[in-house]
Amino acid sequence: MFSSYQRINNISAFASSCLMTLLVVISIVSYAQLYIIGEPEGRxxxxxxxxxxxVSRPYSRKEQEVAWFRFDVQADMNSLFTWxxxxxxxxxxxxxxxxxxFANEVVVWDRIVRRKRDSKLNIETARAKYPIRDPSLSFRNSTNVNFTLRYNVMPWIGALTYGTGAKINEPVPFAKVQSRV
Structure with missing residues (x-):
């Protein structure tokens, strides 16, 4: 009645439909699970x-102000690790x-956490990985700096989710220019 080709086509179409449905359900469940868990606590x-x-980048050779700082971070990201x-x-x-x-947001430090056992951050007196550089070449008349610890949950299946782990209480002012590097 039906050829072998039609039977294989029907079976593969049904299997791919089931697989896609399963992936959508997994995505929805994992996304909802992160909202139920809530934001992690940190400082x-x-x-x-x-x-x-x-001196700014090698191509322009202009003199520029660069801001460096040290920081402490304590955060428990265990709750973000799910199945x-x-x-x-x-x-x-x-x-x-x-x-x-112009409002600026600059990433000054980052880390990839791959295992749940490494998700408790306790970092003392660490130096920023990336300095703060402004396109205007100077921090004169700039507002104080607010620092925020943020995270991005990368799932095996599903949408990326973003959140905030901690914020500083008081903005930090830019210091006066000290010397040349």
Whole structure:
């Protein structure tokens, strides 16, 4: 009655439909699970900044102000690891408005957490991985800097989810330029 080709086609179409339905259900369940768990608790403390004059990137050779700082982070990201979590991307963002009125968000530190046992962050007096550089080349008349610990949950199946782990209580002012590098 039906050829072998039609039977194989029907079986593979049914199997792929079942697989897609299963993947959608897994995505919805894991996404809902993160909202039920809630945001993790954490604390971030930033030491006073050090602003120095430095030569900007090799292609322009302009003198630019660069801000470095040290920080402490305590955060427990265990609750974000579920059966569908592949890894976490944890990062610190510095937010400020420059002298021209543009709002800036700069990633100054990051870490990839692949295992649940490594998800408890206890970092003391760490230096920022990436300095803060402003496109206007100067921090003069810029607002104070707000620091936020954020995370990105990367699941095996489903949508990426973002959240905030901690914020500083008081914004940190830019220091006066100290010396040249």
């Amino acid at each position: 971030i403390e930033v030491k006073p900044m050090n602003v120095v004059k430095a 569908n979590t592949k890894q976490l991307f944890v990062y610190i963002v510095a937010e400020y408005t420059n002298q021209k009125g």
